[in-house]
Amino acid sequence: MTSLNRVTLKPGDTVGILGGGQLGRMLAMAAARLGLKTHIFSPDPDSPAFDVVQKATCAEYADVEALELFASDVDVITYEFENIPASAAMILAARRVVLPDPKVLETTQDRLAEKNFVQSLSIATAKYADVGSAAGLKAATAAIGLPAVLKTRRFGYDGKGQAMVREGYNADAIWSDLQTKSAILESFVPFEREISVIAARGADGEVVCYDVTENEHRDHILKFSHVPAKISEALAAQARDTATRIATALNYVGVLAVEMFVVPGSSGTTLMVNEIAPRVHNSGHWTLDGASISQFEQHIRAIAGWTLAHPIRHGEVTMTNLIGSDIDGYAQWLGKPGATVHLYGKGAARPGRKMGHVIEVKPAKPTGK
Numbered sequence: 001m002t003s004l005n006r007v008t009l010k011p012g013d014t015v016g017i018l019g020g021g022q023l024g025r026m027l028a029m030a031a032a033r034l035g036l037k038t039h040i041f042s043p044d045p046d047s048p049a050f051d052v053v054q055k056a057t058c059a060e061y062a063d064v065e066a067l068e069l070f071a072s073d074v075d076v077i078t079y080e081f082e083n084i085p086a087s088a089a090m091i092l093a094a095r096r097v098v099l100p101d102p103k104v105l106e107t108t109q110d111r112l113a114e115k116n117f118v119q120s121l122s123i124a125t126a127k128y129a130d131v132g133s134a135a136g137l138k139a140a141t142a143a144i145g146l147p148a149v150l151k152t153r154r155f156g157y158d159g160k161g162q163a164m165v166r167e168g169y170n171a172d173a174i175w176s177d178l179q180t181k182s183a184i185l186e187s188f189v190p191f192e193r194e195i196s197v198i199a200a201r202g203a204d205g206e207v208v209c210y211d212v213t214e215n216e217h218r219d220h221i222l223k224f225s226h227v228p229a230k231i232s233e234a235l236a237a238q239a240r241d242t243a244t245r246i247a248t249a250l251n252y253v254g255v256l257a258v259e260m261f262v263v264p265g266s267s268g269t270t271l272m273v274n275e276i277a278p279r280v281h282n283s284g285h286w287t288l289d290g291a292s293i294s295q296f297e298q299h300i301r302a303i304a305g306w307t308l309a310h311p312i313r314h315g316e317v318t319m320t321n322l323i324g325s326d327i328d329g330y331a332q333w334l335g336k337p338g339a340t341v342h343l344y345g346k347g348a349a350r351p352g353r354k355m356g357h358v359i360e361v362k363p364a365k366p367t368g369k
């Protein structure tokens with residue numbers, strides 16, 4: 001593995017991105033704005049990011065030769081999703097600086113390792129227990145109580161690989177339906193709202209957080225983000241501090257998202273960390289038009305070894321995801337005053353597929369005269 005963990009790019013240099021979805025596409029567009037070239041590596045020939053770059057490699061993550069050629073063509077490597085196979089990350093990291101450091105993935109690819117890490121920082125999470133069998137599920141529910149949520153340790157997203165566990169549950173049926181060998185059981189958190197902090201950490205250790213985002217899900221998929229979140233300034237400061245501590249403890253370089261629950265209680269409202277996403281995140285899309293610098297540009301600055309921006313928010317912002325057939329309404333959104341429309345250029349609008357998003361900004365009222 002290379003001993004370097006930072007680079008300083010020059011305009012005209014090339015950023016390599018693993019993954020060709022909408023996040024890779026928006027990262028590539030941000031890199032272009034900064035005079036950087038992008039090379040996308042993705043196994044999917046229909047990758048929406050391929051449309052906006054000059055250089056693309058369509059190959060499997062197990063294709064060592066393709067990985068080596070990709071590494072030799074770029075000046076730094078980053079990724080748009082967290083399930084990069086560890087073997088691919090190792091091959092690349094031996095040849096080029098990969099940021100954030102792939103070691104971060106060992107923590108964030110596994111819900112149990114992630115929860116253990118968060119708790120090691122004395123940051124609250126839901127109660128949780130490791131589960132490896134139907135008998136283990138029974139023991140875990142006895143330990144942490146019901147209702148609870150059973151989640152696969154790896155590869156879960158948008159509510160996939162999750163099951164609610166309620167009184168009278170059938171442990172054998174739930175366990176076999178989840179089709180996994182390793183899971184965690186989390187106590188069900190009766191949250192008041194869900195929030196996230198999008199934070200960037202530069203190679204010099206500086207951390208810059210965006211204003212706290214409030215997120216609304218439909219069918220486990222993010223539907224709306226509202227900024228600022230309707231929480232007290234003290235809680236918002238605590239949320240930003242939590243994300244900052246996590247980014248620092250991971251020795252992170254780039255943008256990450258920390259999802260949290262806001263939990264009412266008899267002794268006040270508290271925060272619990274639900275998940276860390278080691279990448280740009282859907283709940284940060286509002287920054288494209290709602291802030292002076294987007295999360296995508298901020299990520300590129302961080303991995304390029306450039307100065308982080310201190311973004312200014314333009315007002316109250318709402319981001320609406322266009323999911324599945326929502327995309328059919330794009331023409332109405334185009335006509336809505338103040339709305340900016342982002343379409344990802346994907347083919348089939350399958351149910352649950354993120355096809356685009358819309359950002360609406362209500363400018364802050366001028367203060368003073």
Ligand code: AMP
Pocket residue numbers: 126149156157158159160186187188189190191194217220259274275
């Ligand atoms: P996740 O994949 O962990 O981000 O979970 C997806 C969504 O499921 C979250 O955004 C919450 O709405 C819900 N959820 C996950 N874990 C819990 C929990 N322990 N208690 C209550 N709701 C949860």
